[in-house]
Amino acid sequence: MIPTTMRAAVLAAPGRFELRQVPVPEIADDEVLVRVSRCGLCGTDIHIFKGHYSADRLPLIPGHEFSGHVVRTGAAARDVALGTAVTADINVGCGRCFYCRKNEVLNCPTMAQIGIHVDGALAEYVKVPASHLVAIPRSTxxxxxxxxxxxxxxxxxxxxxxLRLGESVLILGGGPIGNLHLQLARAVGAAPVIVSEPNPGRADWARRSGADIVVSDPSQLAATVREATEGRGADLVIESVGLPVLYEQAFELVRPGGRVLAFGLTDADAQARYHPFKVVLGEIGLQGSVAGMGDDMREAMTLIAHDRVRLAEFAETVYPLARIAEAMDAFVNDRRINKIQIDMG
Incomplete structure (x- = not known):
């Protein structure tokens, strides 16, 4: 039997979580209610926690990396079986505009992300559009x-x-996201894959995950990249941290004709310098990317189900919901921790 109230971690103000008893979400006809099993914390949650992002949405129940089981379905979602293990695409657009039709939902004028703009999964239950569910195979x-x-x-x-077969990749940052960039770069046949990471634990993690070269000393990075790429620079440089200084560095380490992938989320007012002269004459490309949506989610589920990514170290540190404040403090301040998941019990 589904209760009328649930435990939830409410971010009441920047830096302050409160464990509250709140109403279980009411679902619309095209939605389902999911009983949350696990919810991960990520860098975006840190930005929200510190008040750098979505501060106008507080109080808010964060949590957008989640899984669980369907326990209630709306009238228009009867084809979803109760008890199905699921996760969900968190990016909810209007479904009709130019951007939604092109699977660029983040640019939809009415887009809202579960756990970022509307209440999410750091709670016992979360509501999700039925069309956004991604089934978890029984073997996973x-x-x-x-x-x-x-x-x-x-x-x-x-x-x-x-990214193409045999292209060189430099990843600036070896945290959880940088590690996933490393793993998928290897999966598509990039070589060599170079990771720049000064944190010893995360540098070792990159080596275990298959990086061809790991650079822990920033002063040696430029020389190492040149040596590994016959003096050209990397075909692709990925900024996965969100620091303006690293964005500037990316343009210095990409080869003429190469690309820079802007992935790390900076503060909203952060700025980085680049040299238009070099970009124009070198025909250097810049591409932003931030979130998976639509088929990206289903393809990610397929990769996980078939062991194409190593995820054991992402699920090593688990806290109960009652210790959310402690978990967030550890995630923000303890650089030995790669990833934290919250278990709902």
Whole structure:
């Protein structure tokens, strides 16, 4: 029996979570109610927690990397079986505009992301449009479904970057997102794959994940990239941290005719300098990418179900919902932690 209220981690103000008993969401005819099993924390949650992003939406229940089971369906969603293990595409647009038709939902004028703009999954239940569900195969543990969303972001980034077999890749940042960039770059046949990461633990993680070269000393990065690419620079440079200084560095380390993939989310007012003269004469491309949506989610689920990405280390650190404040503090401040998931029990 579904209760009328649920436990939820409410971000009441920047830097302050409150565990509250709140109403279970009421669903529309085209929605389903999901009993949350796991919910991951990610860099976007840190931005929200610090008040850098979605501050106008507070109080808010964050949480957009989640998995669980369908426990209630709307009148128009009867084809969804109760008990189905699912995750979901969190990007909800109007479904009719120019951008939605092109699967560029983030640019839809009415777009809202579950857990970022509207209440999400750091709670016992979350409501989701039935059309946005992604089924988790029975052979895949349900907690792995909470990693489909971050993997889908990299799936889309690979498409946007037009990464090809045998191209060299430099990834600036070896955190969770940088690690996924590394894994998918290898999966599509990029070589060599170079990771720049000063944190010793994350540098070792990159090596375990198959990086061809890991650079821990920033002063050695330029020389290492030149040596590995016959002096040209990388075909593709991915900024996965969100620091203006790294964006500037990316343009210095990409080869003429290469591309820079802008992925790391900076503060809203951050600026980075580049040299238009070099970009024009070098025909350097710049491509932004931030979130997976639509088929990106289903393709990410397929990769996970067939063990094309190593995710065990993403699910090692698990906290209960009651310790959300402690979990967020650890995620923000403890650089030894790669990823945190919240277990709903």
């Amino acid at each position: 543990p349900v907690e792995m479904g909470a990693l489909v969303e971050p993997v889908s972001c990299i799936v889309r980034a690979v498409k946007k970057s037009r």
